[in-house]
Amino acid sequence: MRAGYDGITALHGVSLRVRAGQVLALLGPNGAGKTTTQKVAAGVHPVDSGRVHYAGRDVTGISSRDAARAGVCLIPEGRGIFPNLTVRENLWMMTFTGKTREEIEALAFSRFPILEQRASQTAGTMSGGEQQMLALTRGLTTDPAVLLLDELSMGLAPLVVGELYERVAEIAREGVAVLVVEQFASAVLDMADHAAVLVRGKVEYEGPPDQSLRNELANLYLGST
Numbered sequence: 551m552r553a554g555y556d557g558i559t560a561l562h563g564v565s566l567r568v569r570a571g572q573v574l575a576l577l578g579p580n581g582a583g584k585t586t587t588q589k590v591a592a593g594v595h596p597v598d599s600g601r602v603h604y605a606g607r608d609v610t611g612i613s614s615r616d617a618a619r620a621g622v623c624l625i626p627e628g629r630g631i632f633p634n635l636t637v638r639e640n641l642w643m644m645t646f647t648g649k650t651r652e653e654i655e656a657l658a659f660s661r662f663p664i665l666e667q668r669a670s671q672t673a674g675t676m677s678g679g680e681q682q683m684l685a686l687t688r689g690l691t692t693d694p695a696v697l698l699l700d701e702l703s704m705g706l707a708p709l710v711v712g713e714l715y716e717r718v719a720e721i722a723r724e725g726v727a728v729l730v731v732e733q734f735a736s737a738v739l740d741m742a743d744h745a746a747v748l749v750r751g752k753v754e755y756e757g758p759p760d761q762s763l764r765n766e767l768a769n770l771y772l773g774s775t
């Protein structure tokens with residue numbers, strides 16, 4: 551698939567497959583096209599050529615609304631929560647999904663018990679990791695088939711990132727196809743099933759998240775400094 555901005559190509563023939571039950575880590579330096587790839591997958595950005603499929607169905611050119619209806623959930627960098635609302639209010643906003651407040655709270659608090667302790671707290675005053683948990687649960691209330699996570703580790707301590715990724719792996723095991731975008735890789739590679747390295751809009755390397763992939767990344771980042 552190819553895509554770009556105002557005639558400038560950002561993605562030159564990127565071809566990726568994310569399977570249900572698996573995590574695909576999409577890595578690469580600043581400006582490589584990782585976010586653009588996710589935006590195309592979420593129907594937020596058009597493709598210039600190529601196709602997008604969900605579960606075998608051609609959905610190229612789908613609107614973001616139809617993509618959401620088809621089960622695609624994008625959790626953007628910066629988390630997309632309402633910082634001035636409480637945790638509970640952030641959760642209650644998801645009743646548009648048809649779930650009751652009680653169902654949504656049960657879903658959130660069983661997966662992330664800390665959110666129950668924080669229920670009356672203003673979301674923006676929580677730690678970065680807790681905010682990310684809230685963003686993840688809000689996304690999960692839509693029962694996604696495809697979960698797109700952008701730079702989940704941004705600004706978080708490595709230990710917190712590791713814990714969050716363990717939960718992301720659990721979510722995938724429940725049958726969700728997860729595409730994780732990250733610039734810095736280690737924590738995500740520990741739990742990803744498959745990885746792809748994007749450089750200047752092209753997939754330069756794709757395969758299992760093993761030592762040879764780590765070597766590729768090391769060369770890439772050392773080579774670019």
Ligand code: ATP
Pocket residue numbers: 555560578579580581582583584585586587733
């Ligand atoms: P980062 O890690 O910095 O978020 P990325 O790998 O996600 O980078 P993209 O944000 O997809 O990369 O950007 C890919 C290319 O497209 C870059 O050259 C970028 O400058 C360009 N680009 C991204 N968004 C826009 C936009 N709204 N208008 C014009 N060009 C854009």
